[in-house]
Amino acid sequence: MPKSRLEAFTDGVIAIIITIMVLELRPPAGGTFAALWGLRYSLLIYLVSFFTLAVYWNNHHHLFVIVRKISGRVLWANVLFLFTISLFPFVTAWVGEHHVGAAAPEMTYGVVVAATNFAFYLLIRCLNHADQHNAAFSELVGRGYYKPLVSVIGAVCAIFLALAWPPLTVIVDTALLLLWVRPERRIEAHVARKEP
Numbered sequence: 001m002p003k004s005r006l007e008a009f010t011d012g013v014i015a016i017i018i019t020i021m022v023l024e025l026r027p028p029a030g031g032t033f034a035a036l037w038g039l040r041y042s043l044l045i046y047l048v049s050f051f052t053l054a055v056y057w058n059n060h061h062h063l064f065v066i067v068r069k070i071s072g073r074v075l076w077a078n079v080l081f082l083f084t085i086s087l088f089p090f091v092t093a094w095v096g097e098h099h100v101g102a103a104a105p106e107m108t109y110g111v112v113v114a115a116t117n118f119a120f121y122l123l124i125r126c127l128n129h130a131d132q133h134n135a136a137f138s139e140l141v142g143r144g145y146y147k148p149l150v151s152v153i154g155a156v157c158a159i160f161l162a163l164a165w166p167p168l169t170v171i172v173d174t175a176l177l178l179l180w181v182r183p184e185r186r187i188e189a190h191v192a193r194k195e196p
Contacts, residue, residue, distance in 0.1 A: 003070050006078055007061070013082045014057050021049060021089040024096075042096030045109075048174050049092040055180045056085060056116065062183035063124065065191055066137050071130035074123070081119040087112045095170065103162040110162065110169040114155035117176075121148035140186050147179050 025046055028035035060081075091112045094105040124141055131137050158172035 003064055003067055006070060007064050010060060014053060017086055017088060018053055021092055024089055024093045041099035045092050045095045048170060049088050052177060053088060055177050059180050059183050062187050066140060066187055067127055067131055068134050069131045073126045074130050077123040077126040081123050084116040084119045103166045106162040106166040106169040107159050110159035110173060113173045117151040117155050121152055124148055136190055140190060151176050151179060
């Protein structure tokens with residue numbers, strides 16, 4: 001299977017997930033700014049989740065720019081990645097509805113983030129195995145590529161921070177995104193060198 005089919009499928013699924021997430025937003029019960037202010041937590045967690053999905057999509061795209069070959073394992077790793085991000089609308093709505101004093105929604109949100117980070121790490125490992133003769137891939141995201149592991153470990157730790165103060169889980173998970181906001185610069189530099 002050409003990698004373009006996997007990329008197109010992933011793009012479509014992420015677009016649907018974002019659409020579902022925005023459809024979960026409910027308008028204020030009243031026609032005042034006070035009513036809108038009452039939805040501030042739902043809007044804030046929607047913004048965080050939208051940003052998170054955008055960062056995942058952007059990095060997924062950059063990762064596949066340097067991939068030449070995929071395998072069945074890569075397909076299944078990508079499906080696992082898509083499954084984990086498909087849970088974002090559910091956890092986003094739950095955190096938005098129960099934002100004060102409840103640790104379970106934030107902890108569940110953290111579990112989804114940690115699972116997604118792990119699935120992305122697994123995808124990178126499967127790509128590295130399937131495309132092992134691709135020197136550029138091995139050099140740029142092979143051994144020594146620390147960001148995925150730091151993200152997984154940080155997200156797992158963030159889950160338990162909800163026991164101290166529930167919003168800490170989402171705050172730490174959002175801070176971890178700073179590692180990924182700008183996709184891997186070495187990939188961009190490699191692609192720029194290859195362009196005529």
